[in-house]
Amino acid sequence: MLFRTHFKGMVFYAQQYIKDLDTAREIAQEAFIALWEKREQIDMNRSVRSYLSSSIHNKCLNVLREQKKFDRSLLAFEGLSEKAADVAFSGEHRETEALISAAIEELPEKCREIFRLSRFENLKYQQIADQLGISVKTVEAQMSKALQHMRARLADHLPALLILCLYHLN
Amino acid sequence: MEKDLTYYNELIARYFSGETSPEETAELSLWLQGDESRAEQFRALHKTWMMLEARRVEETIQLDGEWERLSRACFGDDKLEEEAKVVSMDTGIARKSKTVKRWLAIAAVLAVLLGSFFVIRYIAGTSQTVELVAGTEKLEKVLPDGSRLTLAAGSGFRYKEKFDKDSRQVSLDGEAYFEVSHEADRPFIVDAGGDIRVEVLGTSFYVNTRAEGACVEVALISGKVAVYHQQRPEERIILAPGEKVCCGQQTLPAEKALTSDQNFLAWKTGLLVFNDTRLDEVVRHLNKTYRADVRLADPALGKCTITATFRDQKLESVIRVLTETLSLRWKKQGETYLISGEACHE
Numbered sequence: 001m002l003f004r005t006h007f008k009g010m011v012f013y014a015q016q017y018i019k020d021l022d023t024a025r026e027i028a029q030e031a032f033i034a035l036w037e038k039r040e041q042i043d044m045n046r047s048v049r050s051y052l053s054s055s056i057h058n059k060c061l062n063v064l065r066e067q068k069k070f071d072r073s074l075l076a077f078e079g080l081s082e083k084a085a086d087v088a089f090s091g092e093h094r095e096t097e098a099l100i101s102a103a104i105e106e107l108p109e110k111c112r113e114i115f116r117l118s119r120f121e122n123l124k125y126q127q128i129a130d131q132l133g134i135s136v137k138t139v140e141a142q143m144s145k146a147l148q149h150m151r152a153r154l155a156d157h158l159p160a161l162l163i164l165c166l167y168h169l170n
Numbered sequence: 171m172e173k174d175l176t177y178y179n180e181l182i183a184r185y186f187s188g189e190t191s192p193e194e195t196a197e198l199s200l201w202l203q204g205d206e207s208r209a210e211q212f213r214a215l216h217k218t219w220m221m222l223e224a225r226r227v228e229e230t231i232q233l234d235g236e237w238e239r240l241s242r243a244c245f246g247d248d249k250l251e252e253e254a255k256v257v258s259m260d261t262g263i264a265r266k267s268k269t270v271k272r273w274l275a276i277a278a279v280l281a282v283l284l285g286s287f288f289v290i291r292y293i294a295g296t297s298q299t300v301e302l303v304a305g306t307e308k309l310e311k312v313l314p315d316g317s318r319l320t321l322a323a324g325s326g327f328r329y330k331e332k333f334d335k336d337s338r339q340v341s342l343d344g345e346a347y348f349e350v351s352h353e354a355d356r357p358f359i360v361d362a363g364g365d366i367r368v369e370v371l372g373t374s375f376y377v378n379t380r381a382e383g384a385c386v387e388v389a390l391i392s393g394k395v396a397v398y399h400q401q402r403p404e405e406r407i408i409l410a411p412g413e414k415v416c417c418g419q420q421t422l423p424a425e426k427a428l429t430s431d432q433n434f435l436a437w438k439t440g441l442l443v444f445n446d447t448r449l450d451e452v453v454r455h456l457n458k459t460y461r462a463d464v465r466l467a468d469p470a471l472g473k474c475t476i477t478a479t480f481r482d483q484k485l486e487s488v489i490r491v492l493t494e495t496l497s498l499r500w501k502k503q504g505e506t507y508l509i510s511g512e513a514c515h516e
Contacts, residue, residue, distance in 0.1 A: 003240065004233055012227045016220065019188030021230065029240055036244045037479060040445065068192035074199040077209055078216050100225050118187060119226050125189050144176070144183040151218040 002048065003032065010052055016078065017060035021122055027063065031055040096154070103153035107146055114139055115146040182212060186219045302327045304344075306461075308437060313340075317358065318349040322437045323461060347438050348375050362386050364419045365400035389414035433459070440482040449474040452492065453509070460485040467510035471498065474514035 010031060014024035031052050035042070042051055064070040107115060117128045118139075125143070129136045181198050184190050190198065202209050302309060302321060309321040313329060315338055321327050325344020333339070333356070341361035350358045350370045358370040366386050368375070375388070375395055388397050390409045397417050398406035407415055436442045436459040444452055450472030453464045462485050466472055474496050480488050489507055493500045498511030 008227050008231050011231055012224055015223055032240050033243050069195045071195055071199045077202055077212055140180045144180040147183045151215055154218050
């Protein structure tokens with residue numbers, strides 16, 4: 001089904017821009033609603049995905065502009081693409097998932113807890129600091145540390161991901 | 171003094187977490203520009219982060235819940251979709267049923283449309299009767315039993331300050347939308363003029379006693395309602411979600427039909443949806459929704475069709491969009507908006 005196939009990918013695509021999962025979900029929802037409203041005009045088989053992603057792209061840029069965080073060159077550095085979203089949800093990444101879990105496990109306890117609260121409990125840095133009774137500065141430092149660790153552990157697999165992206169582009 | 175790498179690594183992590191201010195975002199962007207090794211570093215971290223995010227989306231997004239949310243927005247109710255599917259199988263007109271499904275769903279309401287000449291006949295006691303009249307704006311009110319009423323501009327409504335023990339009787343002259351609190355042993359009964367009654371068995375619904383065709387139209391999304399003549403309560407018609415019915419003063423409740431138009435609720439929702447709709451039809455909706463006087467200079471213009479959605483728009487901006495889309499002109503003369511131009515070709 002269209003929704004099941006595309007929804008997570010579209011949330012992920014929006015998330016790349018917005019960096020706030022709840023907003024990304026809203027944007028993906030809106031894109032699907034808009035798709036529903038315009039379904040008569042769209043060739044459902046051919047252009048549905050490009051319709052969804054361009055609608056998400058536009059919505060995201062609007063949100064970023066509203067938040068005054070729109071920065072074209074920064075987005076260019078990130079090289080965002082809905083193709084990457086597809087790859088991430090093509091189901092070919094079971095191994096990397098295990099790898100990610102392992103990498104998270106390897107983090108020092110405090111760092112892991114902070115990382116978990118931020119990424120999986122969806123808490124803001126300030127909320128984490130309050131909850132753990134530490135400073136925001138500490139949260140920032142630990143998050144950065146977690147990211148560096150992840151990068152080191154996952155570095156080998158990044159090219160694989162990239163190749164997949166290129167493969168899908170063709 | 172140059173900030174050190176640790177600072178920027180933290181800034182990057184914060185940026186990915188959505189925790190940077192606009193200034194910091196700009197600062198990061200500036201730091202990256204023109205330095206390939208920094209950009210390289212950033213890209214590697216970005217890819218790592220995105221892998222993590224992909225997993226996070228995978229784990230935290232509940233498709234069933236999201237689907238439910240989406241269907242509520244698109245169809246009004248999940249169940250409606252099920253019903254609509256049945257309908258489409260019955261009729262076998264796939265294309266049509268799609269449209270039907272949509273309309274079906276959006277109307278979580280009961281619309282009772284009656285000729286404007288009806289006068290409220292209210293049975294209630296004297297001193298306790300409350301009379302509401304909505305002036306130029308819609309009026310929202312919580313009734314004594316907790317039910318919610320949205321009364322359209324220019325409509326009148328009466329109810330007893332204290333409902334009876336065995337029924338909740340109200341009467342309406344005009345248009346209203348109800349969300350009725352469920353009380354199985356105390357039905358909510360709307361006197362819709364004459365002896366037409368709409369009995370609600372716990373749901374949300376909409377009533378208009380002043381629609382065209384001198385009939386009471388009832389459309390329902392969820393719950394259950396019954397429409398009948400007070401004199402012949404046994405000949406009632408019970409509606410299921412997505413169905414509507416038209417009931418005249420002298421006629422029995424007619425065949426049930428599927429709701430095909432959500433715009434009758436536009437005055438409440440602020441949402442007007444036109445889908446390949448003829449311009450004369452659009453104008454009719456505008457006049458009703460905005461209580462305005464929009465006219466076509468040439469009836470042939472009515473043939474033009476338009477597809478558009480307007481949400482909480484002022485009448486004038488709606489007209490501007492319509493006329494620009496169809497390459498027509500408009501002008502305002504007193505309170506009348508006149509649309510003119512070349513008629514559309516098929």
